[in-house]
Amino acid sequence: MPRRPARRPLAFLALALWGVLALLAACDSQPKTDPERQAKAYALYEGYKKDFPEVTEIRPEEALKRWQDGGVVFIDARSEAERAVSTLPGAVSEQAYLAAPDRFAGKQAVIYCTIGYRSGVLVQKLAAKGMAAANLAAGIVGWLHAGGTLVDASGAPTRRVHVYGRTWDLAPLAYTAVW
Incomplete structure (x- = not known):
């Protein structure tokens, strides 16, 4: 009877695991340049807009x-923890805005979040109450790519930005993203 070659289940398993990890790393990699990061942020935003086209x-x-x-x-539609890292200069929370909207008479209300989904929902909510506002396209990430700045909780300039999670880590490379 011919002899069968010895099986190597551990070697096969290691090779399969390496392949899966390589595939996951390729799918999860973030863009490496600012233009690529900006393009991906706008692509995400365009997908989100479909939920509130009006x-x-x-x-x-x-x-x-x-x-x-x-x-x-x-108006920052993000959580308190996100706002504690940084905000757009002069930004107020949703609660502060709704507590005294007349305080901002004569100014256009611009709502933002990381990329634009939560802010789009808030713009929609305010519109239902008869309050006009605009959604900041691509959110805080788009603002940074356009050359905007951020301030920390004390009002000092900062290069730290809360991006909600890894998927949205698309700020310019000069910024430190946290989530």
Whole structure:
């Protein structure tokens, strides 16, 4: 009777595991350049917009210009923990805005989150109450790619940004992302 070659189940298992890990790493890799990161952020935003197509939006470049002219109030739709890391300069929380919306009369309300989903939901919610607001396209990540700055809880400039999770780690490479 011919002799069969010895099986090597551990070697096969190790090779299969390596292949799975390599595939996962390839699928989970973040873009390596700022233009690629910006493009991916906008691609995510475009996908999110489908859930609220009637919501008015504003591009970060336009929001930056209006902010420099003093014509906007930024409303941060993110959690308190995210806001504790950094915000857009002068931003207020949803609660602070809703407590005294007249305080911001004459300014365009621009709502943001990491990329634009939570802020889109909030713009929709405010519209149902008769309150006009615009969703910041690509959120805080888009703002940074447009050249906007951030401040920490004390109001000092910072290069730290809370990006909600690994999927949304798309800020410019000059920033330190946390989640």
